[in-house]
Amino acid sequence: MNANNLNTLKALKEAMSYNLEIYFKINGKQYMILPDPKTGILEDGWLLVCENSLLKKGATFDIFNYKINGRLLKDIWSEVKDVEM
Numbered sequence: 001m002n003a004n005n006l007n008t009l010k011a012l013k014e015a016m017s018y019n020l021e022i023y024f025k026i027n028g029k030q031y032m033i034l035p036d037p038k039t040g041i042l043e044d045g046w047l048l049v050c051e052n053s054l055l056k057k058g059a060t061f062d063i064f065n066y067k068i069n070g071r072l073l074k075d076i077w078s079e080v081k082d083v084e085m
Contacts (some may be wrong), residue, residue: 007084009074024080
């Protein structure tokens with residue numbers, strides 16, 4: 001899977017299904033979506049981290065519906081920059 005192809009939520013969800021760590025920037029801040037090492041259930045075990053601070057822990061749905069700058073991550077995903085896996 002190529003990080004350049006992660007411009008849609010569908011592609012992001014697919015990358016997450018492979019248990020991949022995903023790094024990206026929004027407004028110059030570095031964010032990470034990481035598998036939670038304490039859970040073995042991929043759909044339910046994710047961490048959203050910004051610059052070493054845990055923002056959200058939960059299911060894929062919870063991560064996608066987390067608000068960054070007042071907007072849901074799922075609504076601004078197409079605007080993210082520097083996506084890496």
